[in-house]
Amino acid sequence: MSSKIFSDSSLIGVVGVGSFGTVIANMLAEKNQVLVYARNAEVVAEINENHTAQGKSMHESIVATQDPQQLCESCQTIFFMVPSSAFQDVARKFSPFLQPYHLVIHGTKGLCLDLPEGQSLDEVKNLDRNRILTMSEVLQKETVAVRVGCLAGPNIAKELSKGQPAATVIASKFNEVILEGQRLLRSEKFQVYGNSDIIGVELSGVLKNIIAIAAGALAGLGLGENAKGLLISRGMVEMVHLSRALGGSVKSAFGLAGVGDLVTTCNSVNSRNYTVGYRLAKGEKLLQILDEMEEVAEGINTVKIIKGFLEAADLRAPITENLYRVLFEDLEIEEALQFLMKYPFNVDVDFV
Template sequence: MDLKNFSKDAVVGVVGVGSFGTVIANMLAEKNKVLVYARKEEVVEEINQFHRAQNREFDPTILATHDPEELCNSCHTIFFMVPSSGFQEVARKFAPFLQPYHLVIHGTKGLCLDLPEGKDLDSLKSINRRRILTMSEVLQKETVAVRVGCLAGPNISKELALSQPAATVIASKFNEVILEGQRLLRSERFQVYGNSDIIGVELSGVLKNIIAIAAGALAGLGLGENAKGLLISRGMVEMIHLSKALGGSVKSVFGLAGVGDLVTTCNSVNSRNFTVGYRLAKGEKLSEILADMEEVAEGINTVKIIKGFLESADLRAPITENLYRVLFEELEIEEALQFLMKYPFNVDVDFV
């Protein structure tokens, strides 16, 4: 691909062209030249020729490549928008070409495991914290990238694609990453906040997916707003305890990437995690749901990982534990709900 004329000005890179990656690329293209990376050559050709791919429209100024070296050489700032299941593999593919001068911001709300040789998640009874990697930790482990950040918040792709008002958080230990993310993305309809607690922000975005699955199940059972209010409030308490145990700040859970995203995904039929819970409550099997979902519901893998972490940390997280039993041990949702209603929560707020 000829980038001679394209690279006269600064170019922003986007890795991944799923629903969220496409939306972010289009938002960036309003003020910047954008180069996106897609793994499949046919997807790259479709974007470059027709400005569309996988039934998604791309800004006509966006160009695509399937060459990691080309993207890294062309771009100073790169947004990684890759599902957690493939994040480590993609990071390794880009590792030879990423340099310490790159600014790397990811938008993935999931966790990855640093596993012993020959082991997989299902073979481990317990998982300690050093085995659990957020996506920023994956980038720092697999590449020489130093200035790493994350993007998190109530950012449902379908609403962003319709230019509906929204906000997000750019989190990083490096202020220049926050400022650059704000400069590139902020607009009249998209507010961008900053936060230095990158681990807390990442964990908030990850843990709320668990509660979103449970909220979808409540909706599928038709149990009303009182039950949802109970779930969200107790879910936030569970998120706070888990985030603290995993190294995050309580403040981030109370922010846009925590409670803001939690409330949004627990009320949205456009949330993949909410949809999984809803369909489970309607009697579908998890295998059936996953078979026809176009994109990953990150909360499913997160439930597995956090359940393993609970075993090693001697912690209780009743919503997560019972959701694990529903997803992987065929516990009926009604039984899980009865257990939670009888669980002896004696104190409303126990984290202040």
């Protein structure tokens, strides 16, 4: 790696080269040189030698490293693009090298748990909000990074990689994070909005994954567009109530990261969460589906966490509760649907 690259102040860091991380790195590379981190030495070599990452094309301005210290010392702005299941470990790995001057934006639509070492979700009897962390909260807990933001919205990687028009939201309490994210990513085909409610935006991106699994199941059963409209509208109501309970705002749920992403993922065969629901409806088992998927469907873990939170908070969320029973208690999808059809929703909208 040349010293010329490291002396360039425009160098931007990207942590993680999954499908979304690769797309974001390529988009950033249209304006800046990019340094990506991958934990696998073979992937690093592939990027540097062939300009591909696990077969996916990478911009020629992108260079890879396996060294967290090298990336942190070379880049002031860093995009974290890793699954929620690995996010806490990766944050801890980068923690010795991240400084308060760094600007960190994550693109992970998931939740982590703050549990005593060795304890699992199944052993927790009272999963209150303090134990549930969004990814920005993980970064703030595990590192000294201050200027933290998130990237969320209807951003299906396959479509972005083709240059199809799309938009996203950069959310942060710090306006300079929003402005920098907009400067780096905005283009003629990619609009970037700003939002100061980072928790609300994160929760919107997380909670819509639950509804996307259910939407895939409806499609797999061949139940039509009316049923999907019912699910999306009731799912939106459930998202609003859950976001409020977890500390988010109603406003963010109605933005691009909420209803925008919800509609997209409930209608896209390219959505991993939608695909899980669709295959379940076709009679496949959850473990088989997950074993065959190349990347994580974040909604599976989210359903488990939110179910634990509902029990601790004594709240109801019928779509989430019944989806949990389908995923983990062998409830038939048809039976879950019948329950939802009979659930006593007496008011259409009760949060405005």
